[in-house]
Amino acid sequence: MKELEDIIKTKSEITLAKKTVLNVSLTSVNFKDAISNVLKPFDISIEQFNVLRILRGQHGKPTNLQDIQDRMVSKMSNTTRLVDKLIIKGFVERFICEDNRRKVEIFITKQGLEALNIIDPKVLSTETELTEILTTEELNTLNTLLTKLRK
Template sequence: MTIEDEINQQRFENAQQQAAMNVIFTANWLTNTYALALKPLDLSLQQLNVLSILKGQPKHRATVNFIRERLIDRMPNVSRLLNKLMEKGLIQKDRNTSDQRVVHILLTEKGAEAARKGRTIFQAVTYELSHDKAVLLNDLLNEFRA
């Protein structure tokens, strides 16, 4: 289905505007698809992103700033996101004894298990796009942001 059909718009001023709207619409569609898939784990895509970042770090720990810099969705309120993960028992906060401003985030065993399950669900989401088209799309999106 075309973007025009999806949003019930007859035409765009130019192909660049059409492409931009298509990227935004598709990003939202993909985000909603993953959010629905992760719902049984009671995890948002942003929360899974944090758990995955921590899982990939030595000793499954990182500073808040390290996490903030690597998030896919660079939202301003990382503290709130981390507090929700802590309430679920998926992470722990550890203040640096020599500098109270530095907070290390530690992935709990429950958090590591949630990250593993979330990754499995994330990888199970499929959509029709051949390998060659996926490579082309990646190249185009990289160029789009350049």
């Protein structure tokens, strides 16, 4: 009888685990869709937006493709392609390092910074709307739990 109770308990834990993973996945998709809709009028993707924020965080100092890749939220992104698209839009510049010709340095442009100044409040507003149903305490708990799941 004890074995049956253990099996039932294990099955409900598995069901709860699946439910949790599904809920987190569905919520992630909803969040991504909402943020993508905000970025659509600016003709940039979430990944491109992430690259711009990473470059802004450099405060005018150059960075390279590997450092950008390491800081990306989505590690599956093709950083070279993302940077190339941002160069075409005028948001980013790429230079060959004078000291080391094999090293490529990437900077955000004034136009890229200006775009972020316009986009950031819209993204923040959407993030606030997406989470406003939760209290500050609930948001803190959720963040703690999600961080714990990633470790």
